[in-house]
Each structure stands twice: as structure tokens, then as C-alpha cells.
Amino acid sequence: xxxxxxxxxxxxxxxxxxxxxxxxxxxxxxxxxxxxxxxxxxxxxxxxxxxxxxxxxxxxxxxxxxxxxxxxxxxxxxxxxxxxxxxxxxxxxxxxxxxxxxxxxxxxxxxxxxxxxxxxxxxxxxxxxxxxxxxxxxxxxxxxxxxxxxxxxxxxxxxxxxxxxxxxxxxxxxxxxxxxxxxxxxxxxxxxxxxxxxxxxxxxxxxxxxxxxxxxxxxxxxxxxxxxxxxxxxxxxxxxxxxxxxxxxxxxxxxxxxxxxxxxxxxxxxxxxxxxxxxxxxxxxxxxxxxxxxxxxxxxxxxxxxxxxxxxxxxxxxxxxxxxxxxxxxxxxxx
Numbered sequence: 002x003x004x005x006x007x008x009x010x011x012x013x014x015x016x017x018x019x020x021x022x023x024x025x026x027x028x029x030x031x032x033x034x035x036x037x038x039x040x041x042x043x044x045x046x047x048x049x050x051x052x053x054x055x056x057x058x059x060x061x062x063x064x065x066x067x068x069x070x071x072x073x074x075x076x077x078x079x080x081x082x083x084x085x086x087x088x089x090x091x092x093x094x095x096x097x098x099x100x101x102x103x104x105x106x107x108x109x110x111x112x113x114x115x116x117x118x119x120x121x122x123x124x125x126x127x128x129x130x131x132x133x134x135x136x137x138x139x140x141x142x143x144x145x146x147x148x149x150x151x152x153x154x155x156x157x158x159x160x161x162x163x164x165x166x167x168x169x170x171x172x173x174x175x176x177x178x179x180x181x182x183x184x185x186x187x188x189x190x191x192x193x194x195x196x197x198x199x200x201x202x203x204x205x206x207x208x209x210x211x212x213x214x215x216x217x218x219x220x221x222x223x224x225x226x227x228x229x230x231x232x233x234x235x236x237x238x239x240x241x242x243x244x245x246x247x248x249x250x251x252x253x254x255x256x257x258x259x260x261x262x263x264x265x266x267x268x269x270x271x272x273x274x275x276x277x278x279x280x281x282x283x284x285x286x287x288x289x290x291x292x293x294x295x296x297x298x299x300x301x302x303x304x305x306x307x308x309x310x311x312x313x314x315x316x317x318x319x320x321x322x323x324x325x326x327x328x329x330x331x332x333x334x335x336x
Contacts, residue, residue: 002027004092116329127143130325160222184232256300288320293309
């Protein structure tokens with residue numbers, strides 16, 4: 002079965018999706034939709050400051066982005082309801098703009114003929130799917146699905162390991178996150194408050210949806226988790242600093258063993274484990290949801306533990322989106 006895909010929003014996540022899928026014989030990109038300049042977007046697909054140069058070469062051929070066997074129609078629009086997906090015969094539309102946050106808005110893609118919509122950010126009233134947590138429980142008939150975010154995915158797996166190990170009484174998380182495309186490189190009045198400050202020179206506190214989204218898909222931790230994000234001056238490579246009070250005391254070595262078993266067992270390919278003393282740039286290009294940094298694990302008396310989990314905030318969510326699309330089409334059939 003060939004999966005016919007449309008990408009809406011050709012930023013870092015959208016381009017990561019293209020790079021991950023362009024040479025797969027079971028994937029055909031039918032359209033790339035973005036209100037940016039097509040020549041600039043193809044240039045950015047070929048040359049990435051973070052991931053390096055594309056190992057093949059994409060080109061702009063009239064209104065099409067071509068790359069080896071891929072020939073995707075370029076449409077200079079991203080608004081739901083303005084793209085004729087029925088004519089393009091799209092099985093799945095990947096929403097990567099982050100601009101449209103409601104199921105009602107994204108449902109317009111379905112109304113225009115898309116089989117499913119899979120979003121890279123939280124979507125109001127749409128179910129969130131996290132592989133390793135609830136991917137087998139997608140409500141029948143749902144056509145708009147959210148993958149949450151890279152932080153949501155990483156936090157959920159970390160909490161799953163600790164909750165299944167001994168149980169969690171309370172937890173606090175900090176996403177130490179690479180700066181994002183909607184931040185300012187220098188102080189500018191385009192945004193308000195902290196978001197108007199230079200991403201290249203500041204650690205900027207920010208709100209994160211991750212705790213409340215994870216609570217919805219993991220009822221056993223509902224009311225037990227809170228958190229904040231700190232956007233820092235790195236282009237890619239993020240982590241979650243998770244502090245939890247467990248229901249019984251564990252040593253750091255015991256905590257690490259639980260994570261290692263999960264990484265080698267039912268979360269293999271999603272959760273990683275490393276003894277190496279890695280830094281943020283070492284995680285770039287890693288498609289796993291999260292990698293536990295075992296050297297950073299701390300345990301205190303009274304059941305308090307601190308863990309550190311690394312993730313590539315672009316590539317990991319792109320890979321999970323591809324997997325979710327395959328799951329939807331295999332489960333519900335191509336529409």
C-alpha cells in the first residue's frame with residue numbers, strides 16, 4: 002500500500018517529514034503547502050543548519066518539488082478548507098504550521114477530501130496519540146488526530162516507566178527546549194512580553210502544554226504533574242528534566258534499570274538509554290521519542306528522583322507522525 006501524503010507547513014517538522022519519507026517506496030508526497038517562497042523552501046530542504054545538507058537533492062520544477070521519485074505539487078497556501086485534497090487523493094495531511102489549533106478548523110481538510118489529519122501540536126477536542134501509551138486505542142471514526150508535541154511524547158514515556166515501576170505521587174517537569182521558528186533572533190516588538198526577547202541571547206521561560214495533555218491520556222497521573230518550559234539558545238536538541246516523588250524509595254541504579262528494561266522491552270525503538278555523557282547536539286537526528294541520560298539520574302531519601310531525557314524536537318515528532326499515519330490507514334483503511 003502506498004501512503005499518499007500532503008504536508009501543510011514546510012518548517013523544520015515539515016521538512017523532516019519529507020527527508021524521512023522521500024526514499025520510501027510506500028510513501029508518495031502529493032503536495033507541500035506553505036505560504037512561503039517555494040525557492041527558499043526548497044533551498045532550506047537541501048541545506049539545513051541543524052541536520053546538514055540533504056543526502057540527495059530536491060529541486061523546484063514549475064509548481065512541483067521533485068526529489069528522486071517524489072513529485073509533490075507546491076501550493077502557496079496553508080489555510081484549512083482552501084486545498085482540494087480530493088483532487089490530490091491525499092490519504093493523510095500532516096498539519097505542521099502550528100497555527101490551527103482546533104478540531105473544527107482542521108476538519109476542513111477532511112471536508113476537502115483528506116482521509117485523515119495528523120497534527121504536530123495539540124488540537125482542541127482532538128484525541129492525542131502517543132506511541133507506547135495509547136496508539137492502539139484511537140476512537141473509531143476519528144479523522145483529526147494530534148501527536149501532541151515532542152515534549153508531550155517524551156514526558157509520557159518517562160512517566161509511564163516510573164508509574165509502572167512503583168507509582169508516582171507527584172511530579173514536576175521542565176522542558177529545556179531549543180528555540181523555535183516563531184521566536185525573535187534579536188529583541189523585537191513583533192511579539193509580547195518574554196517572546197519579544199532575543200532567542201539567541203536569553204533563556205526564556207515559556208508555557209508548556211505537556212503536563213495537561215499527558216494527564217488526559219494517562220489518567221493515573223491526573224492532578225499529579227505540572228511543569229514549565231525554558232527555551233534556550235541552541236538551534237536543536239532538547240531535554241526534559243523530570244523530578245518525581247515515587248510511592249516508594251528507589252536508588253538511582255534501580256531507576257536506571259527500570260528505564261533500561263523498558264528501552265530494551267516494550268518501548269524499544271521509542272525510548273533510548275545511554276551511559277555516555279552526551280550533550281544537546283548529540284541527539285540531533287535521533288528519531289527516538291526520548292533517550293534517558295543515566296549519568297544524570299539522582300535519587301534522594303523519601304522517594305524523590307530526578308531523571309533527564311533527551312530528544313530531537315523536530316525529528317522525533319516527525320517520525321511519530323509518520324508512524325501514526327501508517328497506523329490510522331492500516332486500521333481504518335485508506336479513505
